[in-house]
Amino acid sequence: NKKLVMIPGPTPVARSIQDQMGRETVAFGDPNFIKDFKELISDLKTMWRTAGEVFVVAGTGTMAMEMAIANTLKKGDNVLIVSHGFFGDRFIDLCERKGINVDVIASEWGTIVPVEEIESKLKEKTYQALTVTHVDTSTGVCAPVEEIGKMASKFEDTLFIVDGVCATAGEVEYVDDMGIDVLLTGTQKAFGVAPGLGILWAGPKAMERRKSLGTIPEFYVDFDKWLPIMHDPAKYFATPAVNLVWALKESVAIIKEEGLENRYARHQKVAKAMQTALEALGFKILAEKEHRAATLSNVIYPEGIDDAEFRKTLYEEGMVVAGGLGAYAGKMFRLGHMGNIDMHDLVSVIATIERALYKAGHNVELGKGVGILMQELLK
Numbered sequence: 016n017k018k019l020v021m022i023p024g025p026t027p028v029a030r031s032i033q034d035q036m037g038r039e040t041v042a043f044g045d046p047n048f049i050k051d052f053k054e055l056i057s058d059l060k061t062m063w064r065t066a067g068e069v070f071v072v073a074g075t076g077t078m079a080m081e082m083a084i085a086n087t088l089k090k091g092d093n094v095l096i097v098s099h100g101f102f103g104d105r106f107i108d109l110c111e112r113k114g115i116n117v118d119v120i121a122s123e124w125g126t127i128v129p130v131e132e133i134e135s136k137l138k139e140k141t142y143q144a145l146t147v148t149h150v151d152t153s154t155g156v157c158a159p160v161e162e163i164g165k166m167a168s169k170f171e172d173t174l175f176i177v178d179g180v181c182a183t184a185g186e187v188e189y190v191d192d193m194g195i196d197v198l199l200t201g202t203q204k205a206f207g208v209a210p211g212l213g214i215l216w217a218g219p220k221a222m223e224r225r226k227s228l229g230t231i232p233e234f235y236v237d238f239d240k241w242l243p244i245m246h247d248p249a250k251y252f253a254t255p256a257v258n259l260v261w262a263l264k265e266s267v268a269i270i271k272e273e274g275l276e277n278r279y280a281r282h283q284k285v286a287k288a289m290q291t292a293l294e295a296l297g298f299k300i301l302a303e304k305e306h307r308a309a310t311l312s313n314v315i316y317p318e319g320i321d322d323a324e325f326r327k328t329l330y331e332e333g334m335v336v337a338g339g340l341g342a343y344a345g346k347m348f349r350l351g352h353m354g355n356i357d358m359h360d361l362v363s364v365i366a367t368i369e370r371a372l373y374k375a376g377h378n379v380e381l382g383k384g385v386g387i388l389m390q391e392l393l394k
């Protein structure tokens with residue numbers, strides 16, 4: 016049977032995006048490809064509103080994290096890492112390996128680090144950068160990026176780096192307007208493309224910083240190597256992922272047709288509907304209510320449900336979700352609801368969860384969750 020892929024990335028890939036990946040691959044010097052790539056860069060810059068630069072480079076979200084750090088910080092610099100979970104923590108190792116001095120403020124999983132706490136830390140010493148994960152996929156917590164950005168803009172020496180891997184194109188994000196200096200993401204989540212491209216927006220202050228660093232140790236992820244290509248894709252540094260660039264261009268076309276603001280509103284509505292339905296079925300959402308992501312839900316089992324059994328049943332019933340991480344392994348599953356998903360998918364998701372609960376011998380009124388979901392979505 017058909018398997019609905021509802022993990023938090025890769026997300027379901029729309030037919031028209033799949034078609035771009037299935038196209039006959041052309042030379043990266045093909046004039047039509049160059050034109051397409053140019054338009055893509057220009058759209059990304061305009062839609063996410065930066066007066067700076069955009070980079071589209073083959074690699075995963077982790078590569079994009081590395082690219083952000085490599086081009087803004089050098090050995091001996093100080094970085095303040097705000098961590099709301101597993102992916103926030105990923106910056107620690109990444110920065111330490113580069114000889115950057117790391118200070119971490121971490122929240123209890125499911126909660127955020129208060130903005131005032133970040134501010135008082137920034138006042139204590141000079142940090143060359145601050146990293147925040149917009150949505151930490153391990154906890155489903157959404158950071159108040161706009162508020163942090165406004166606060167952080169007061170600190171002239173500090174760049175605000177945002178990991179948008181599980182957020183961009185689903186959570187409200189505008190680069191310059193929100194005081195973000197570097198926003199990084201990947202294609203496999205709210206863009207609804209297969210994994211394989213990293214996208215970075217670097218605002219004017221970040222580009223200034225890159226200039227001040229001179230030659231950096233990293234080669235493949237160096238802004239200086241890619242900038243000429245991003246300005247003129249007829250130039251060569253390393254082979255662009257031709258079909259993925261087309262696929263991302265199609266994703267952006269879909270987003271333009273929907274409207275970015277409408278897309279953000281749809282994600283919020285869908286998240287609320289899914290979470291309300293799941294809670295009515297006896298699950299709990301890990302993230303505290305005020306800071307829940309719109310892109311995924313981290314769903315804690317009711318008493319008596321075995322994680323491995325439950326996810327096996329879900330698979331047999333035609334759906335894949337992800338397991339919990341860290342202390343929540345075995346206690347929760349992670350459900351993506353971002354990108355180009357529609358009513359058909361959402362109804363199926365809740366119906367599949369109801370069937371799995373039923374098969375687990377749980378006392379469930381079939382159709383209850385689906386009813387609540389539809390009521391919420393029709394509001």
Ligand code: PMP
Binds near residue numbers: 078102148
């Ligand atoms: N940051 C966040 C918030 C993520 O969710 C992920 C992937 N789940 C990453 C970074 C790493 O991305 P990738 O797996 O594509 O390297």
